[in-house]
Amino acid sequence: MHVVIVGAGVMGATTAFFLQQRGCVVTVLDQQSGPAEGASHANGGFFSAGLSAPWSAPGAVGMAFKSQFDKSAAFKWKPDFTLRQVTWMLKSLKECRPERFAGNRARLTRMCIYALECLRAVEAAVEIDYERSNDGVLQLYREPVPAALVDGHLKYLETMGVPGTFLSAAQVFAMEPALARSAPGLFGALHLPGDLSGDCAVFTRKLVDAIQRKGGRFLWSTPVERVVVDESGASAGRVMAIACRGGTVIHADAYVFATGAETPRVLKGIVDVPLYPIKGYSMTAPLQDMENAPRHSMFDFATKTGMARLGNEIRVSGIAEVVGYDARLDRARCDQLSAAFEAAFPNAANRRAATFWTGLRPATPDGVPLVSRTRLGNLFINTGHGGSGWSMSCGSGKLMADIVIDGKTDIDANDYALPGVKSPHR
Numbered sequence: 001m002h003v004v005i006v007g008a009g010v011m012g013a014t015t016a017f018f019l020q021q022r023g024c025v026v027t028v029l030d031q032q033s034g035p036a037e038g039a040s041h042a043n044g045g046f047f048s049a050g051l052s053a054p055w056s057a058p059g060a061v062g063m064a065f066k067s068q069f070d071k072s073a074a075f076k077w078k079p080d081f082t083l084r085q086v087t088w089m090l091k092s093l094k095e096c097r098p099e100r101f102a103g104n105r106a107r108l109t110r111m112c113i114y115a116l117e118c119l120r121a122v123e124a125a126v127e128i129d130y131e132r133s134n135d136g137v138l139q140l141y142r143e144p145v146p147a148a149l150v151d152g153h154l155k156y157l158e159t160m161g162v163p164g165t166f167l168s169a170a171q172v173f174a175m176e177p178a179l180a181r182s183a184p185g186l187f188g189a190l191h192l193p194g195d196l197s198g199d200c201a202v203f204t205r206k207l208v209d210a211i212q213r214k215g216g217r218f219l220w221s222t223p224v225e226r227v228v229v230d231e232s233g234a235s236a237g238r239v240m241a242i243a244c245r246g247g248t249v250i251h252a253d254a255y256v257f258a259t260g261a262e263t264p265r266v267l268k269g270i271v272d273v274p275l276y277p278i279k280g281y282s283m284t285a286p287l288q289d290m291e292n293a294p295r296h297s298m299f300d301f302a303t304k305t306g307m308a309r310l311g312n313e314i315r316v317s318g319i320a321e322v323v324g325y326d327a328r329l330d331r332a333r334c335d336q337l338s339a340a341f342e343a344a345f346p347n348a349a350n351r352r353a354a355t356f357w358t359g360l361r362p363a364t365p366d367g368v369p370l371v372s373r374t375r376l377g378n379l380f381i382n383t384g385h386g387g388s389g390w391s392m393s394c395g396s397g398k399l400m401a402d403i404v405i406d407g408k409t410d411i412d413a414n415d416y417a418l419p420g421v422k423s424p425h426r
């Protein structure tokens, strides 16, 4: 079976890997000149089931409203009154209801757990060094949090099979001595020992190399412009080919679109993909003072900022802006990330050598990815992973490959299907 995968971000690469592992011939196309140049390029680095949760959650509406009056708030919404944005916001609002959130969170956590298992399968097959941490991750609480909230979260994680414990400030300081100097007011932290961090782009590039070594074909600087569908002929209801800029036309048995936030635009008029881009920022800086640098990767709950150790560098990430497809860097936002790290770990990083980046998270209203068949028999999508795509990548890639090949999946494919599209087998 020959499968074309459009998109060489982490989702396209993991899909190609698992398809190839099950005997398919793969061709991967990307409009960029190499792998991981979209949202997978410089993301926060957390591969974490414990930190991942849908953003459409109870309380999110109040937080979003308050943030409109605070320029430095992590969340920003610039209304553009387009049908796409309004529809997405209204659908997201519906998903904030407690019962909707509970179901969405469980589907998302299940995918993250499966992804960890599938990551181990990738690591067993291919030797990949991607600055992986092995000490778990921390979620820091600066302010006191109600015991019921912490207990409720820990109970949820336990039910799902995700190990986690709450640490007092003294216990956190023992693990992270530098924090004791900068954040004496810390309340405590959630420690997730089974979760990890690592460089998603390095992982993706090395996985692409491994697929290529086994005969996988990659076409760079090849934007797909048109999906050619047979609506009424002998192969009605199927994709016949895809046409790329420059005149290249590619035929295959099946086509997977792992085109991230671009997916609704690429498949416009063919499949309605309910997702919207959520812009985020990151800073990557070399560490210069190891004594004062963080040893663990951690997420600061108060500022909603991630700080991941990637070898001798620090990746600081955060901010969620609903501003359409505008990927320009705003200097004030870059300074905000830089200042958040400096406050926590003064002088630990060489901020003059920092690089900044923005990426568009492909976000669905319910926060659950779409790893799915479509109305067309040989067209599939693997997208909509929002702010947790690295954490779900290997699970989504494996699930997608199984759906494409024979529908025999390890987890319930219907949990990640497009509305109205059922997965026939299990």
Ligand SMILES: Cc1cc2nc3c(=O)[nH]c(=O)nc-3n(C[C@H](O)[C@H](O)[C@H](O)COP(=O)(O)OP(=O)(O)OC[C@H]3O[C@@H](n4cnc5c(N)ncnc54)[C@H](O)[C@@H]3O)c2cc1C
Residues within 6 Å of the ligand: 006, 007, 008, 009, 010, 011, 012, 029, 030, 031, 032, 035, 036, 037, 038, 039, 040, 041, 042, 043, 044, 045, 046, 047, 048, 222, 223, 224, 225, 258, 259, 260, 261, 262, 263, 266, 279, 280, 281, 282, 306, 317, 318, 358, 359, 360, 361, 362, 382, 383, 384, 385, 386, 387, 388, 389, 390, 391, 392
């Ligand atoms: C600031 C930030 C921090 C984040 N932090 C984390 C984190 O800590 N942990 C986590 O789990 N997730 C995180 N994420 C989310 C994660 O990065 C994304 O969910 C994930 O990278 C999405 O991967 P993807 O392959 O679907 O999309 P992308 O990486 O965007 O890949 C899509 C690819 O499709 C290609 N493409 C698009 N259209 C076409 C076309 N017409 N023709 C050919 N090619 C096309 C693009 O060039 C691109 O290479 C973060 C995201 C951001 C922005």
